[in-house]
Structures are given as C-alpha cells and as structure tokens.
Amino acid sequence: MTQPPDSSTLHALLADLPAEIVTTDRDRVLGFVRDESRFTAHDSPLAVVTPRSTAEVAQVLRAAHRHGIGVVTRGAGSGLSGGANAVAGCVVLSTHRLDRILEIDTAERVLVTQPGVVTSDVRAAAAAEGLFYPPDPGSVAFSTIGGNVATNAGGMCCVKYGVTGDYVLGLEAVLADGRILRTGRRTAKGVAGYDLTRLLVGSEGTLAVITEVTLRLVPAPRAPRTVLATFPGLLQAGDAIATIASGAVVPSVFELLDRVTLRAIEEMEPSGFDDEIGAVLILQSDSASAAEDSDHLAQLCSAAGAVDVAVSEDAQEAHLLLQARRLALPALQARGDWLLDDVCVPRNRIVELLRRIEEVASAEQVTIGVFGHAGDGNMHPTVVFDEADETGAAAATRAFDRITGAALELGGTVTGEHGIGRLKAAWLGRELGDVARDVHRALKHAWDPTGVLNPGVMGLAPRPVRD
C-alpha cells in the first residue's frame, strides 16, 4: 500500500522528472482532485504531472514506483464513479498533453491515437475519411478516448454498435514499474496469447496507464430516421421497450426519458416536451430499410400505449432530440444534489426494474429521474435531493442502494458503463462472488504488486508482496 509521502519524497520525485511536466501549485492542482461523481472520497495530491510522451509516462511511473507514490491517471475527469479522484499524497497523471491522433489507415479502417484525444475529435477524424467510430457517450464532447477505454464507456449507439471495447484492437500501456507493454493487433483477426487488450479495457487505471489506442472503424452509416414516442407513464414505455428489445428490428438509438427528467430538461432548455408527458422514447434506425424499420418501431410504441408517435427523417430535428437527451444528466444535476445510478438489467427485466424504481421513490419519499439506454437495459435512475436536509440525504442514499441491489436481484449488474471506481467499490464483491474476486486480486497483484496504480479504485488491494 502507498502512504502519503513526506516533503523529502516530493523533492526526490521532482529530481527525477522534467520540471515542465510537474505542477505543485495548489490552485492549479485543485482542478485535478476529483471527477464528476458525487459522494466519493478525494484528497490532496502531491503533484499533477502532464507527460508529453510515452517515455515521460514511463519516467513518471518509474519514479512513483521507486518512491512508493500512488498514481491516479486522469483523462478529462468526466467519470461518474470517482475513478479519477486523487488520494492523499498521490500523483495525478493527466493525459491532456497526449492529444494527437497518430494515424488513420482508411484501407484497413484503423485509427491510432494517443489517450488524451477528446472522443468527438476521434469521431470527427473518422468521419472526415468517410468512416465511423460508433461509441458516443453522453460526454462525447469532452471525455477522452483513454478514459473511454479505461471505463469501457457506452453511449447511445451501443444498442446496435456495441461499446468502446468492441472497437479496441490494441493498446500501448505503461506498467506500474515503468515498462512499456504493447497488446493486441491491427489485423482483422488475431488470437495469439491471452487477450491483454480486453483485460486493460475497463480496468479503470488500476493495471496500467494506457498511452496509445488502436481503434477499429466501420463504414459510415446511412442518415437515420428518428421516432419520438410519448407515453402517459413510465410503465407503458417499459412495455414498449420490452417488446422492441425482443423484436427483429435493432434500432441504432433507443433512449428513455421519464417525466422528472423531461421537466428538468425543459427548465434548462425548452425542447417542446409538455407537462402531460410521462415518458418519452427516442429511437433511430440507420439501416438500409430505415423507413420500414422506423414505421415498425412506431407501430410497436403505439400498441404499447404511446399517446403520440412521430417519425422524421429531418437531420436537424434528430440532432436537437439527441441534444435534449444529452442534457438529461446536466439538467437533473442543476436541480440540486444528486446521486446517479448506472444499473443494467436483462432487457426482459426492464419493466420490473422501472416498477421497482417507482416503489423505491414512493417508499423513500424521494424524487428519482429515470433516463438511459433503454435498448441495453442500462438505466440511470438519478435521486435528486437536498444534501442540507439530513433525512432527505439518508433517504437518497437508501434509495440508491435499493436500486443497485434490485439490479443484482433482477440478474443485472451494478454498473453498465460508468465503472466501479470508488462509488461502487463495496458492491463489486457482491456482484463478483468470492472466486472472481480472488482472481481480480491476483491479477492486480501480478500487474501492480506494490499497489501504486489508482489505490482504492474497485476496492482492490493487491496481495502483500512476499520476498
């Protein structure tokens, strides 16, 4: 385990690194102490380091390893689980200067990038070549590709196109002791050795620092047709979700917004959702048969009890709708204190999950906004409350725990895309069970024997080192 180092350790660290990549100025360091999560611990780092190359990342890790200093890797800090939160006396390694797209090979449909590149820039670079990088987290405009890989981020396209990990062919990463590792391939197929790429995807900075990402691109999709269906309540929308999810037509976007979330969006940026609407589904089809598919999806929504269903191929309208969907979290955040969940259940249990969320809201007397990736069963029930009111805050925490527990009972997972981080460290063991937890600890020990990488994240302490 790492300990908060004293000032002599800081001097030793500074002596090992180029001055231009180290910041100890308290005001500047403050901007790097936590991510976007709430109710997750964070503390004061010793310094922030901003390496400009893989060699400098290796230099930082060698120095941190030598002096027993924790290293918290940080992309944009948009994480929602406390994964990039600083611990006392650590070094925060920010990837924001590793910000170059290195190569686009249009023939092989491969893009190679440094980790600090913003996700939307990766997508734009692919689009400029007539290609498509599908993963589009709600934070696409500011999260980094390295953070996306380290959390295996999802997004709106994932219902059809899969998550970040489905596009990662290979990685370069720096190990805890400073050695540089290359994993994976850039060929269409490849099965040599253990799949270390998959292991690093979603490892939340606990196993290595990712310094280069080789991504698979796909041909650009057709212009989508969009369906907007409004429902009197969440449960009717849930019925539509269950029917569509088990049907033959796979939408390319399949998102849910409930009444509380719609009200919050309207307050932040009026989008035309009137007060009577209980829930909205936004669906898209970008297939060759988008016209037929979207009509079919519209019919299924009507049959499940939608009061209004509109189909459009207007690109501007679709863009505005998706923008409104992206406002869901910021709009709920603007309402007060909030606790955001990220549970994911099998799609045939979504209606049950929505019912359980309504029961929790009523039993705990709390407001819960529900939105999320309906087509994946990945919901973001968000408890909105006033932290100053102790009773309300306790009820919010209970509600959060009850919803997370309900997801496990329904055969789901405690996190569909935001990661375990610090927020859900206590839940990981419950989901994994003893054997899988042991394997996790053994892997952590093999990659990071002294536990310098992202201490505390996933609740993974490495096994003690034996001489």
Ligand SMILES: Cc1cc2nc3c(=O)[nH]c(=O)nc-3n(C[C@H](O)[C@H](O)[C@H](O)COP(=O)(O)OP(=O)(O)OC[C@H]3O[C@@H](n4cnc5c(N)ncnc54)[C@H](O)[C@@H]3O)c2cc1C
């Ligand atoms: C408004 C909003 C909407 C969001 N919508 C979505 C969504 O739809 N889907 C989704 O999945 N997430 C979403 N998120 C969460 C967040 O944006 C993602 O988790 C994203 O992948 C984090 O990227 P980042 O660059 O901000 O990483 P950070 O928050 O900086 O770090 C996240 C984790 O990755 C590790 N890490 C970062 N870079 C590296 C690296 N180079 N090497 C090793 N480890 C590293 C960190 O240590 C940390 O554990 C949303 C967040 C916000 C604020």
